[in-house]
Amino acid sequence: DAMVIQNPRYQVTQFGKPVTLSCSQTLNHNVMYWYQQKSSQAPKLLFHYYDKDFNNEADTPDNFQSRRPNTSFCFLDIRSPGLGDAAMYLCATSDPFGRSGSGANVLTFGAGSRLTVL
Amino acid sequence: AQSVSQHNHHVILSEAASLELGCNYSYGGTVNLFWYVQYPGQHLQLLLKYFSGDPLVKGIKGFEAEFIKSKFSFNLRKPSVQWSDTAEYFCAVKHKGRDDKIIFGKGTRLHILP
Numbered sequence: 001d002a003m004v005i006q007n008p009r010y011q012v013t014q015f016g017k018p019v020t021l022s023c024s025q026t027l028n029h030n031v032m033y034w035y036q037q038k039s040s041q042a043p044k045l046l047f048h049y050y051d052k053d054f055n056n057e058a059d060t061p062d063n064f065q066s067r068r069p070n071t072s073f074c075f076l077d078i079r080s081p082g083l084g085d086a087a088m089y090l091c092a093t094s095d096p097f098g099r100s101g102s103g104a105n106v107l108t109f110g111a112g113s114r115l116t117v118l
Numbered sequence: 119a120q121s122v123s124q125h126n127h128h129v130i131l132s133e134a135a136s137l138e139l140g141c142n143y144s145y146g147g148t149v150n151l152f153w154y155v156q157y158p159g160q161h162l163q164l165l166l167k168y169f170s171g172d173p174l175v176k177g178i179k180g181f182e183a184e185f186i187k188s189k190f191s192f193n194l195r196k197p198s199v200q201w202s203d204t205a206e207y208f209c210a211v212k213h214k215g216r217d218d219k220i221i222f223g224k225g226t227r228l229h230i231l232p
Contacts, residue, residue: 040224042221042225043162045221048219050217055217105150107164107210109162111161
């Protein structure tokens, strides 16, 4: 089945030790998003790509970086994780034109990567 | 700044009760509106969406939502809830014609008592 796959599902790191979270999709969607979700809070958009065009949210800390080497893959790099970065990180994709059958601008989410910072 | 407000953070209902979850957004232009649901241990998934046309939209599992432009609202309703509706519900907004940002509300945790 076409889907969005995130790895790892659970990541434990030490304070300041860099981590990379990955997201892959088989939907061929143009847009890929990274959201941060903390308990009882809204998923917070960190950044998104439209194809290779990168769109950073103004309040996303510099500590968070992203790469999209091709249509299928997108990575979230946290350069120096702090305790406040412990959260669920959600990857999502969308097709603005609805060509893939999922509906225009409908987000397809991965299962998320839960980051714990010790 | 764009924002989405969900008024109810935690709702507890008995089975067969009627449900209405509030959602308001802050933008005055044309919007796409969504409700997403996250069942325990599962991904976020689409419940229903509004792009244009009939402001009353029907989604999966008997849910519906009404877009009221004058109130900047998109409330979610279900006439008779079931235990299996226990989940977290998120309202989301995309401002049409602008970039591809989709902004979420804080979510409402719904607990249905059997």
